Amino acid sequence: MNKPRFMTVVRHIIEEEKMHPEATGELSRLLADFTLAAKVISLEVNKAGLVDILGFTGDNNVHGEKVKKLDMFAHDMLIKAMDHGGHFCVMASEEEEDIIHIPSPYKVGKYVLLFDPLDGSSNIDVNISIGTIFSIYKRVSPPGKPGTVQDVLQQGMHQIAAGYVVYGSSTILVYSTGHGVHGFTLDPSFGEFLLSHQNIQIPKKSKIYSINEGNYKYWHPGLKKYIKYLQEEDTTTERPYSSRYVGSMVADIHRSLLYGGIFMYPADSRSPMGKLRLMYECNPMAYIIEAAGGRASNGKQRILELKPKSLHERTPVFIGSEYDVKMVEEFIAREEIEENILIKES
Numbered sequence: 001m002n003k004p005r006f007m008t009v010v011r012h013i014i015e016e017e018k019m020h021p022e023a024t025g026e027l028s029r030l031l032a033d034f035t036l037a038a039k040v041i042s043l044e045v046n047k048a049g050l051v052d053i054l055g056f057t058g059d060n061n062v063h064g065e066k067v068k069k070l071d072m073f074a075h076d077m078l079i080k081a082m083d084h085g086g087h088f089c090v091m092a093s094e095e096e097e098d099i100i101h102i103p104s105p106y107k108v109g110k111y112v113l114l115f116d117p118l119d120g121s122s123n124i125d126v127n128i129s130i131g132t133i134f135s136i137y138k139r140v141s142p143p144g145k146p147g148t149v150q151d152v153l154q155q156g157m158h159q160i161a162a163g164y165v166v167y168g169s170s171t172i173l174v175y176s177t178g179h180g181v182h183g184f185t186l187d188p189s190f191g192e193f194l195l196s197h198q199n200i201q202i203p204k205k206s207k208i209y210s211i212n213e214g215n216y217k218y219w220h221p222g223l224k225k226y227i228k229y230l231q232e233e234d235t236t237t238e239r240p241y242s243s244r245y246v247g248s249m250v251a252d253i254h255r256s257l258l259y260g261g262i263f264m265y266p267a268d269s270r271s272p273m274g275k276l277r278l279m280y281e282c283n284p285m286a287y288i289i290e291a292a293g294g295r296a297s298n299g300k301q302r303i304l305e306l307k308p309k310s311l312h313e314r315t316p317v318f319i320g321s322e323y324d325v326k327m328v329e330e331f332i333a334r335e336e337i338e339e340n341i342l343i344k345e346s
């Protein structure tokens, strides 16, 4: 990675957009609006320990999970920053059951925004990295009218931009419009995201795996064999791998993007579709990881090809370095072939 130029994220987005022939500059403006929300959320996250914002609002979100105040703060901040710029026809959030319409009198635009306002919220109170994830599409319904569910439920391959912010030892924004993946570190002294990681490419093979091993008992037998394979000693394939699991998807995937790695949240016998949501966690992350030269699947099919049926649907996810994701897919496929042979023989 060559030494990054002194460049703000807004300047970079403008330059990026010049590569899109049909660019109107609107994508730059809406991404600039997003960075404003990201700065305010970062400020709140970093002082969360100092004000009585920790703890629960007492409400539950659509998944029946206790919502921490910072989730709602981040949700409200993103809506406030994004709903009046005239860029979107509709929005959707992990924290809102239904799609979110653009309030009048604001102009209805041609884009669609989905987001996870705060990812890894179980880590808020213990000062472990959390994040925000966003995904942007072009509307598919006729212009001028309010957006629809069809505008929101698009396959991930149709995203025109996606990104995330990690609120960690520093606040980093990573985004892609399909032309490379770029990272920007927030300089809090003057509130600008400065280019710090240009054209990030994920290592093709890694030696780090990331999964919640507490669920081992419930996994697919092929996955169990894969994890045991990673723990064997074999210097030619750099095994045993190291295990790293933060419990914030954004942090685990950001590490995998920079160091290489495979992050997995599989289906298991208790959760047949896994835990992570397709539309505002797995699709944007898959878009970024593929743009950086990696791979993202549900164990059998590319995440970006999955046809969504509902806003909050979940999907198993295996994402990261191409060699490693292909390897786990092979273990799962081989097990199923063996199982089918056993069924045929029985």
Ligand code: AHG
Residues within 6 Å of the ligand: 094, 116, 118, 119, 120, 121, 122, 212, 247, 248, 249, 250, 265, 275
């Ligand atoms: P969110 O806080 O948006 O609900 O996301 C939490 C997710 C994800 O960030 C993380 O990878 C996963 O939950 C961890 O789940 P487990 O605690 O079951 O491992």
Ligand code: MN
Residues within 6 Å of the ligand: 116, 118, 119, 120, 249, 281
């Ligand atoms: Mn999340």
Ligand code: MN
Residues within 6 Å of the ligand: 071, 094, 116, 117, 118, 119, 120, 121
């Ligand atoms: Mn969340």
